[in-house]
Amino acid sequence: MGIGVAGGYLLGRLKNEHEVVGFERSTQENHDSICAWGTTRGPMQEFAKKCNLDFNDYVIHDGKNMYIDMNSDRFNIKLMGLCTYDKIGLIKDMSKGCKINYGITPKLTDLESEFDLIIDATGFYRMYLPRLSQDFHLPTYQYKIEYEDKVPFDDFYLKPFSSISGYFWYFPLGEKHAHIGAGDKNRKHVEVTDAFFKKYGGKILKTVGRPIRLATPDMCEPFYHGKVVGVGESIGTVYPLLGEGIIPSMTCADIFIENIGNNERYRQQVLEKFAIYSKVLAFVRNKMDSKFSTIKHFADLIAIYRYMKKNERRFGMEIKMTDMMKVAKA
């Protein structure tokens, strides 16, 4: 259920050994992926390979540098694999050859009578699993822009909001296009995106928006209920500091595949794999609520730094403690 990044990847991985059928709420013509399409080459190459595809065929822009604009403090982060890619193109190619029913949202009872296993990969909507008692999400808003000649930035640009209540992003999509958008707990996301658009112009090709779940997997139980098992953002696999959900959702799909038929082991492995996300979310929420203290929360900050430093290639950017401190002090 849901042919996003997790659903599409699962179809691609399972189609040769299982009888899999996809259901997608959007019509085939409107099927797209509401996302800025930013990800990291290395891990994506591995996922694509498992579906007999080459990720290089989908890369649109190879990042070298990310401009961070914190008003008084501007700095650059060296990129090591961060790129934008044709996300919907890869989803479609991964699921090629599978039967997909577009434009419908079947009732759970109808699905239960027809299928052995129902995968809730509906992302934020989590349509087929029980509602969450302590969800946490941010509203987002985004334009796909076409520029006539000069683009505002030649590479990735981020502008965090004060006390990290969210951020504005500019993600390049080749010579003339970009995704510009924002997510913000204080709901300035539309205003800030419009202000950027007003300043730099261009032609709006697409306007999208949906909440992004920042509640981490430990807050998104149950992961399974009856015949339904959740994979991806439906069970909180989004890195809360960045709002980055592509690689975590595909990682979650890999864990699911390794544990088909053993829901409890799947649950435990997901909780283990994403355990650090709770610490990261606590940092983000403390910042948002102006409760963060460098002294009181220093151990957590160091733990997040160590995790990201160890996984620099996975995040596709150089991780420096000095940059982390700038974010912590913002």
Ligand SMILES: Cc1cc2nc3c(=O)[nH]c(=O)nc-3n(C[C@H](O)[C@H](O)[C@H](O)COP(=O)(O)OP(=O)(O)OC[C@H]3O[C@@H](n4cnc5c(N)ncnc54)[C@H](O)[C@@H]3O)c2cc1C
């Ligand atoms: C504006 C924005 C920008 C983002 N930018 C990035 C980024 O640059 N990099 C990154 O890593 N992450 C980004 N994210 C997060 C990332 O897009 C998601 O976390 C990730 O795509 C989650 O994958 P998923 O497959 O679980 O869900 P989704 O990709 O959301 O897919 C869910 C699918 O289910 C379908 N669906 C929903 N309800 C139903 C239903 N009832 N029946 C059938 N189908 C249904 C939807 O139409 C959709 O196709 C962004 C999110 C937003 C909102």
